[in-house]
Amino acid sequence: MHAHKENHAFEPKIVAFVCTWCTYAGADLAGTARLQYPANTRVVKFPCTGRIDPVFILRAFQKGADGVLVSGCHPGDCHYMAGNFHARRRFAAFRALLDFIGVDLNRLQFSWVSAAEGGKWVEVATELTERVRAMGPMREFRELETEEQWSGAIDTPELQAAYEAIP
């Protein structure tokens, strides 16, 4: 009775920052309707996308997220009237910045999912999971976390490389 489940070598960690009024409720609706989607997303609830600081996205990547989803109410539907409009600009700027830094934007998805769009939630979460799964782990930030200044490193990569270069 269970659908055939594929085993993947890599299961990405997806963090979803969502507003409570629309997308969180939309995700609830997906549950009520028993729609199925990959179990990779971890939801962090906010009152409004307006509350979502770009730093959180950055932090999520730093702390091991392979993909980040940010989702809120459709324009005009904001419970707080304009929070999502402000968020939209903020995220437009932030993703341009990340792109310029060299973060692959395929790992960062923004969406509007209303409380009625359980199906869309499933679609967005599934798409991002699958895309990021295909891309593999977010190496960039994870590598940074392990890197040290040469002076502070007990055993620096440079030193390692030097040793290996010597016959």
Add this chain to the structure above:
Amino acid sequence: MPKTITDQNLRLLIDALVAEGKRVVGPRAAGTMTLYAPLAKGEELNLGELPRRSAKETFFPLCETILTYERDKEGVRVTDVDPGTIPGTVLVAARPCDVAAAPVLDSVFSWDFKDEFFLERRRKTTIIGLACTRADDACFCTAVGLSPNDTKGSDLFLTPLTDGGYRCDAITEKGEALLATHASLFAEGDGTPAPLAEPSLGKLDLDRIKAWLDTHFEDPLWGEIAERCAGCGACAFLCPACHCFDIVDEGGETKGTRRKSWDACGFGKFTNHASGHNPRDVQPQRYRNRIMHKFKYYVDKFDQRLCTGCGRCIRACPVGIDIAEILSAIGTRDQEPGTGKD
């Protein structure tokens, strides 16, 4: 009997040291500048200009891990970093103004608390100093009592010769040992030393400066200087002698790392107490600390000064603050105890 080494052999020496498993640190080109950095091979040695950062990070890293912790229901498990794992290092071609700071720093790091991270690095490092032949208008080593060929702190000292190559003088046993191990790369003999650098600033009367500082904790001068100060850490971070550090825990509730990294007295949050109170609340107090620490407190405590005249703070200051100029001014100031408020 002095020895000499050709430039080519100096580079071969580096290769040989690397092959022994030593970490060899020396001036290396890094983008638009030169930095002291590990050299993979002798060719990388770049003697063109004064490295942008001082050599102090060889002993006092920008950032180093002290311990890591994990915490769960059972409690906290701490894993200390063993300073014994610090690699054996040779610091090559370091300028006298950088090298001279090392023994000065020994005093504080081996004072009441023995900083094993610093001391272990010092123990494991052999320093090959290099006499300086080029000064710019920010250099003032001679003004603070050093010289472009000062061997203070060096184990082995290189003096550039007019016809290329270097004269090598072993200053310490470590230096002797290094000469002995790699004798084939050195030749017996002497040569004509290339002309030394000539910093333009005249000798400062450091005792007079100290005397003034002794009595001028409060003085309008501090306000005048610091009005301009932007409060960054460029001066302290580039300084070979500044050694303040911060210890922070990075990570979360369940696991993390305790790290030690450079701090600077110019920062607004320096000495900020957990209560929110800051005894050095305004920039003049912080700038005063910079001068006092270098030319009074450290003198009182260790009879040494925390300045080698390398001029890095002068070159790097975003707002043109010039410590040599300030010292000159203090040197000519009235010695009457200050009454002004900062």
Add this chain to the structure above:
Amino acid sequence: MTPAKKLLSYSYYPGCSLHASAKEYDESTRGLFKALGIGLKEVPDWLCCGATPAHNVDELLSLSLCAKNLSLAEGVEGDLAVACAACFSRLKVTQHHLADNETKRKQVEYAIAGAVNLQKPVKHLLEILAKDFGLDRLTEAVQKPLSGLKVACYYGCLLTRPPEVPELDCVEAPTIMERVIGAVGAETVRWSHRMECCGANFTLSRPGVVLKLSGSILDSAKAAGADCLMVACPLCHGNLDIRQKEIEEATGERFGMPVFYMTQLLALAVGVAPGKLGFDSMIVNPLPLLKEKGLV
């Protein structure tokens, strides 16, 4: 301060009619532009625009025809000048439609084996005269003002429609023709049927419809006191001029209303020799009227 006069120059898409039944439109356009010092360079090797029938039969074909023409026009400098209202409409619709519809654009690009040029500004002659050249300059260029000539400006269906596409003027109550012909001294009449359909290409399949529709246009123009009609479309011209006699026979009313292409009148006003304006190929002879008004 008058801005320095720009030297205007356009690429030119005449379309089939202007090389056939509407030769006088082509000739008078060239004459007019030459007299005004505006460059006009015909797009080489252009194709039929598909006109009104093609898009009813095969949308992809009709879009591809225009897309091909647009890509041919790429080779000729200057905005694309179009005289025929139907060609104008098709080219504009193509650009508008393909800009919004990526799927179709890709199909069309496949069909014409090249990129669609959505950027090339496509301009009707009216737009060029009223906006680029300027009405003041047009007035300055007049040598023989059309004073006393009462003109009913007839827009037909295609010049301004559909909304948002040609953006020539107000969709349902335009005045651009009146302004342009007014600039050379003609008097324009207020009348009701400026925007009505002439019957267009029912002219062959259901001529009865044409007689009724075009008849009411002529009727309305006459009732408004017009001496003549002015058009910008070869199809309208065909129905109103060529079929005028038939309409008169069917309704029993006599109109005798010459139907000019806008460029014929404009060229006449700026001094192009009447002999070069193809008046002789018009079915309703305009010469008596023009003579009466002292224009030839």
Add this chain to the structure above:
Amino acid sequence: MTNTAQTIDPALYAAVTDAIRAEAKKVLEAGAAAAVVGWQAGRRQGTAMPAIITDPAKVAELIFSPACVNNLALYLSKAKKEIRARGRIAIVVKGCDLKALVGLMGENQLKREDLHVIGVVCAGVQRAGAAKDIPLSEETIAGKCRECTVHTPEGADVTVGTLPDLPHFTPVESEELSRLEAMTPAQRWSFWKEHFARCIRCYACRQVCPFCYCEQCLCDRNRPQAVETTPRPAGNMAWHIVRAMHLAGRCAGCAECERVCPMDIPLNLLNRKMAKELKELYGHEAGFEVKEKGPLAQYREDDDQSFIK
């Protein structure tokens, strides 16, 4: 090389210096300002530094030269409260510096009426680390000056100097920006990674920025810690991303951050990129008029959302 076609006539700086002194004297004597913030010569030949002059007798210390790189708007932001506390301040600004003042006014940090703005016509200043040769040439001029559009400040209380004919300089900042934009994300990542790895977290960039006037920088906060404070590659990356984001739509492009960076990190590239994006997205350009709301403090219902599913 003294070819006038390739260097900037230094006469401008001398003339402006005289005019600044005269104006400073006037306002101090008249009591129209409690202090004049300008530049004075440094000890070393060909250097200059910020000066705060309160005594009319000392106005002769003020200068203007290609070494007057500092954006003095810094001294009017909240970070430098003690200067503002003196009263009405006269400030000498180049066109680029004035943009920062305008921005600060929009952010309620300054009131126009509290300032006496002495605008100086500027043909360019030195690049960091350049030889202090006079006159300025393509070799020595700062990158930002090569593409300067505000040689003459608009809206100052008095503007001094006449712009000489300027040589044509090849733009470097915009070229570098295009070069980076043309890279793949992976290439850009390694570009920035290498630069940021070198960062020592001296915060010179932050401290000289007129817009970094926060009482408590987000990056100094430890509960919660949003950005690691240690100068490791991870924290450095986060710091520079946060810095660029916080300046987006506000940075007026004085490029002081880049000039003062002891590690030569091309920080202004980030600022320029954000400025470019915000101009393309919302038509915003910082520093030309006092705007109550920057591009990230307002919105339009029809803002682009092509990136949102």
Add this chain to the structure above:
Amino acid sequence: MSRIGVFVCHCGENIARTVDVEKVAAEAARLPGVAYATDYKYMCSDPGQNLLKNAVAEHRLDGIVVAACSPRMHEKTFRNAAKSAGLNPFLCEMANIREHCSWVHEDRDEATAKASDIVAMMVARVKKDKRLVPITVPVTKRALVIGGGIAGIQAALDIADAGHQVVLVEREPSIGGHMAQLSETFPTLDCSQCIMTPKMVDAANHPNITLHTYSEIESVDGYIGNFQITVRKKARSVIEEKCTGCGVCSAKCPQKKIPNAFDKNLGTRPAIYVPFPQAVPNTPVIDRANCTWFKTGKCGVCQKVCGPGAIDYEQEDRLIVEPVGAIVVATGFELYSITEKPKGSPIKGYGEFGHGTIPDVIDGLTFERLASASGPTGGKILRPSDGREPKQVVFVQCVGSRAREKGISYCSKICCMYTAKHTMLYKHKVHDGQAYVFFMDARTPGKSYDEFWRRAIEEEEAVYIRGMVSRLYQKGDKIVVMGSDVHVGVQVEIEADLVVLATAVQPRAGADTLAQKLGISYDSYHFYSEAHAKLKPVECATAGIYLAGACQGPKDIPDTVSQASAAAAKVMTLFAKDELEREPIVAKVNEKNCVACLYCKKVCPYGAVEEKEIRDRQGNLIRVVAYVNPGVCGGCGTCQASCPSKSVELDGYTDEQIMAMIEAL
């Protein structure tokens, strides 16, 4: 060390079927700071809640995570349980392992792992939760009603009857609004003025109602329960207290030829006038733009003839401040006009209908005035152009409405019914006349509405033609109406004597300006937005402001009156308490760090941020910081995300709480 309790709910089989709840509880128990973890079949049941309460006491818990369904379902339940156990309710969080986990994943291992992660995130969060206390604000029990049409009057009367003071502000010299202009009303055909004027008088005479006519809202400050309204009372040039309403001034005014806007300019009025005979108040106003005295400084007749000496040419606008606790917005609508619109305007005119230049093409409201017994023709249907009685009248529906190409895509809702009414009124007055109606659909969903429409067709013989009109033009003294009949599939041309256009209902011009003053939102047409389309159709998202009538969207009279009474009921609910209590999810400023860049103020959708001056004990200004008024703050947190130094924090969603969750990933 925290003492957190974790309660994992089976939800019967709903969670337990796919999630190994025992394992989730066991893993939770291993988390630092978790003092107690268990699982239970139904946490929301009484025994489940008791389990929680007992655990709080037994294990001295200082935080609770209930891993169960969505917090949207039971957060209140468990917070109340926590509260009754003596714990601050905001120290209780829910981990959603049902809707977000067990119901959407089939693989037991994956679902269990995810559930554990979710619990770990919420445990991390709850440790950073702060005790929050509900906020109370006082309520000024006095209401403002903006707009004196039927909606405003109804709302004002209801609130006033409940014993509360009401301030009713009307822009025009008289209350009454559109309803006072109508002839008869559908579907009963009772006389509009007959039912309207008594209400107008009631409103004017009500002891609890303060009426400000010829007045506008100048500014609005404050927040729910505590608004400060400044009303601009425009200079009437007539002293209201002295005027007896005798009408001599109007009768003697030499300037009589001013088009009367109330009559849609069909008739004229003097320069000193009341808009219509039944106006309330019956106090005239001088139209200064058209008054000879104001134009030339000569005349002064009205002053001379006024017995009580009520004429005051020097009168100036007055600003009156009214403190109120609630606001009802009832500014109504206006009709779309087919005239040419400025270039670039999102709404277009009707060039095909002559852009309003054909005199006998009128709108529905003009027809109302023609049909009104008190109107300019005394109720006779006469053409504006020549005063002849039209024998063929064409009514065109959906002019501007449902017309995307004209920029309006909504249905104006009232036109189908009033057009049917018009055909009847016409037939009643012109027995040999024929009415034609061009329509798209007949939309008649209302009590007795469809019957009414059928009657227009079946009994009053109106000819309904389903199709659009493409063009109108004047031909001689007729108007040719060209349209299509899509049923028959033919083109139709009718030569009409009069054409009546059912033009779209639009919000009042300037509705956006008022909205900005009030801090309420509006849609792209400038209709005011309700807080929720279904469940809060009367409230604005801005607390304390309510909507009534067509300012929110097209409405007929019964709907308008219902909504007005609903708005009044909402106001009374608010006024039933002396203090307001609300969830303390509000932003707070850290005044030590705030540098008053006021980004928070700029982005706040509620206008909740103010500038606050910090002074020393001597009263010297030290600095300015931002201050968030907790009564006004909606709790969205946009301020915090925008604050560069994070000197403003949203309680319940602090950076610490969020970062802790991210950290726990």
